[in-house]
Amino acid sequence: xxxxxxxxxxxxxxxxxxxxxxxxxxxxxxxxxxxxxxxxxxxxxxxxxxxxxxxxxxxxxxxxxxxxxxxxxxxxxxxxxxxxxxxxxxxxxxxxxxxxxxxxxxxxxxxxxxxxxxxxxxxxxxxxxxxxxxxxxxxxxxxxxxxxxxxxxxxxxxxxxxxxxxxxxxxxxxxxxxxxxxxxxxxxxxxxxxxxxxxxxxxxxxxxxxxxxxxxxxxxxxxxxxxxxxxxxxxxxxxxxxxxxxxxxxxxxxxxxxxxxxxxxxxxxxxxxxxxxxxxxxxxxxxxxxxxxxxxxxxxxxxxxxxxxxxxxxxxxxxxxxxxxxxxxx
Amino acid sequence: xxxxxxxxxxxxxxxxxxxxxxxxxxxxxxxxxxxxxxxxxxxxxxxxxxxxxxxxxxxxxxxxxxxxxxxxxxxxxxxxxxxxxxxxxxxxxxxxxxxxxxxxxxxxxxxxxxxxxxxxxxxxxxxxxxxxxxxxxxxxxxxxxxxxxxxxxxxxxxxxxxxxxxxxxxxxxxxxxxxxxxxxxxxxxxxxxxxxxxxxxxxxxxxxxxxxxxxxxxxxxxxxxxxxxxxxxxxxxxxxxxxxxxxxxxxxxxxxxxxxxxxxxxxxxxxxxxxxxxxxxxxxxxxxxxxxxxxxxxxxxxxxxxxxxxxxxxxxxxxxxxxxxxxxxx
Numbered sequence: 289x290x291x292x293x294x295x296x297x298x299x300x301x302x303x304x305x306x307x308x309x310x311x312x313x314x315x316x317x318x319x320x321x322x323x324x325x326x327x328x329x330x331x332x333x334x335x336x337x338x339x340x341x342x343x344x345x346x347x348x349x350x351x352x353x354x355x356x357x358x359x360x361x362x363x364x365x366x367x368x369x370x371x372x373x374x375x376x377x378x379x380x381x382x383x384x385x386x387x388x389x390x391x392x393x394x395x396x397x398x399x400x401x402x403x404x405x406x407x408x409x410x411x412x413x414x415x416x417x418x419x420x421x422x423x424x425x426x427x428x429x430x431x432x433x434x435x436x437x438x439x440x441x442x443x444x445x446x447x448x449x450x451x452x453x454x455x456x457x458x459x460x461x462x463x464x465x466x467x468x469x470x471x472x473x474x475x476x477x478x479x480x481x482x483x484x485x486x487x488x489x490x491x492x493x494x495x496x497x498x499x500x501x502x503x504x505x506x507x508x509x510x511x512x513x514x515x516x517x518x519x520x521x522x523x524x525x526x527x528x529x530x531x532x533x534x535x536x537x538x539x540x541x542x543x544x545x546x547x548x549x550x551x552x553x554x555x556x557x558x559x560x561x562x563x564x565x566x567x568x569x570x571x572x573x574x575x576x577x578x579x580x581x582x583x584x585x586x587x588x589x590x591x592x593x594x595x596x597x598x599x600x601x602x603x604x605x606x607x608x609x610x611x612x613x614x615x616x617x618x
Numbered sequence: 619x620x621x622x623x624x625x626x627x628x629x630x631x632x633x634x635x636x637x638x639x640x641x642x643x644x645x646x647x648x649x650x651x652x653x654x655x656x657x658x659x660x661x662x663x664x665x666x667x668x669x670x671x672x673x674x675x676x677x678x679x680x681x682x683x684x685x686x687x688x689x690x691x692x693x694x695x696x697x698x699x700x701x702x703x704x705x706x707x708x709x710x711x712x713x714x715x716x717x718x719x720x721x722x723x724x725x726x727x728x729x730x731x732x733x734x735x736x737x738x739x740x741x742x743x744x745x746x747x748x749x750x751x752x753x754x755x756x757x758x759x760x761x762x763x764x765x766x767x768x769x770x771x772x773x774x775x776x777x778x779x780x781x782x783x784x785x786x787x788x789x790x791x792x793x794x795x796x797x798x799x800x801x802x803x804x805x806x807x808x809x810x811x812x813x814x815x816x817x818x819x820x821x822x823x824x825x826x827x828x829x830x831x832x833x834x835x836x837x838x839x840x841x842x843x844x845x846x847x848x849x850x851x852x853x854x855x856x857x858x859x860x861x862x863x864x865x866x867x868x869x870x871x872x873x874x875x876x877x878x879x880x881x882x883x884x885x886x887x888x889x890x891x892x893x894x895x896x897x898x899x900x901x902x903x904x905x906x907x908x909x910x911x912x913x914x915x916x917x918x919x920x921x922x923x924x925x926x927x928x929x930x931x932x933x934x935x936x937x938x939x940x941x942x943x944x945x946x947x948x
Contacts, residue, residue, distance in 0.1 A: 426844040431761045433843025513763025514756040522852040522877035547852035550877040558888035
């Protein structure tokens with residue numbers, strides 16, 4: 289009997305030693321002028337529930353030994369299917385009253401990446417971005433080409449009506465009224481919260497692999513097949529096992545010019561900044577340019593950042609121990 | 619009389635002291651498998667003449683006190699109009715035997731940027747990218763939207779036939795034959811030289827302002843409205859007065875994943891690398907990923923880099939003194 293205890297002791301000792309890597313997941317559901325005064329209790333509850341449900345999908349995948357790619361994809365799929373967020377169903381409408389979807393994904397292990405922009409039919413753009421990465425020789429497909437690619441691969445396509453919600457129709461009408469009254473290019477903060485938004489997810493799995501994904505309908509009333517930062521590797525999305533994984537949300541034009549996602553990775557890699565300091569530094573740069581928004585990031589040790597210069601960002605984080613942190617306001 | 623000489627002496631002294639900033643310009647016309655054995659004497663002469671003529675357009679603008687933006691635009695316009703290069707007239711054909719043009723531009727002074735992708739009608743894509751920067755609230759427009767924008771602004775639009783050359787038709791046919799015989803994704807070097815190419819220009823003007831621009835037809839036989847690195851700020855093009863201006867050419871998918879143009883700027887900014895060391899480091903990273911191509915860069919002191927991991931890159935540099943350096947082979 290004594291030997292059994294000794295064996296058991298050794299077994300436990302060994303299994304502790306072979307403990308896998310720390311893991312974790314962070315999501316965002318868009319940053320903007322989100323204030324407690326303008327938020328009903330019911331809507332706040334709906335957002336928090338959706339954030340919790342989606343982040344737990346990814347967390348469970350990671351906890352069960354799944355990959356960060358799978359966790360990011362399935363988590364974002366939930367947010368795309370929810371009408372609350374500006375991605376997939378519930379995406380904002382463009383100038384022509386249509387939905388045009390952008391998404392990108394990057395894998396930190398091998399720097400593989402995929403992206404689509406301007407899709408009008410793909411139900412889950414993040415899954416299409418991953419398909420571009422895995423099943424084409426290209427990184428980025430756009431417009432009808434992205435839809436044709438998804439169709440050839442047997443992905444689920446839907447009509448425009450599937451994406452459209454009454455809330456976004458109203459938001460477009462309001463935006464058109466405000467913008468038609470503008471003579472200058474100065475855009476008021478108070479309607480920007482509904483003008484754009486994004487969903488994104490970054491994850492570190494038990495094998496030490498990072499992934500990042502971002503999905504969006506872009507900017508309300510966007511014109512001329514505008515492409516924002518979400519489908520741009522380096523701006524909206526970046527992942528590299530040597531440093532971190534990042535997903536951005538905000539005024540995409542500034543995030544492209546700031547090469548935001550990669551700049552955070554570069555500060556971690558080249559200046560040994562903590563993930564939090566790197567994220568803060570880059571958000572401050574965007575602010576000094578006149579832009580606004582937020583970022584989520586996780587480094588290869590599981591440290592996270594959720595930084596913004598807006599009054600709010602829908603966000604959640606779960607660490608290896610299953611401790612969950614859900615926040616809306618800054 | 620003596621006093622006049624003294625005055626003259628002072629005048630010359632002062633004018634020397636108020637000498638303006640060093641300036642300079644670098645161009646590329648694409649990198650690839652370019653070898654002396656496969657190049658006729660006439661073709662080599664034609665390329666060298668075109669490189670010289672275009673770089674001197676930009677040089678004269680800079681010498682006469684023009685801006686780096688103007689120098690980059692007019693220099694690239696010449697390369698776009700030349701059938702020798704894969705941009706504008708003479709661009710490669712996609713899978714559907716059409717020309718789809720991408721371009722981007724960035725201004726180092728204020729980090730303003732503009733880009734278009736997938737245009738089928740814009741005669742000079744780099745000029746459209748600059749128009750997006752200056753006359754829209756967006757940074758990147760795509761497909762029909764980019765063409766409509768250019769049309770609304772009264773830019774010159776042309777038919778597809780304007781862009782097409784016999785050489786590119788033959789090249790597409792050859793590529794289709796090779797690719798249809800491939801079962802693996804391994805692509806042979808010996809036809810890559812005709813598969814892609816780009817033109818680009820970086821310049822530093824007498825006021826210390828940097829600009830970068832890139833224009834291309836992308837990759838021969840590209841499908842599904844593929845977007846390469848050329849129209850991506852951070853990948854194909856980047857400029858920041860604090861560090862440098864960069865334009866890339868090569869296998870765009872790798873250049874997107876490597877965030878090449880911004881990575882060079884980050885190494886200069888965060889690690890104090892010389893422009894040459896930064897460019898070499900990033901090209902080595904691309905090589906280690908399995909990609910190939912080249913970059914041109916100029917820093918805010920006028921130091922330049924023209925680095926590649928291919929057997930050649932059409933390139934030229936002119937410094938403040940008018941010294942010109944034209945090269946084709948590695």
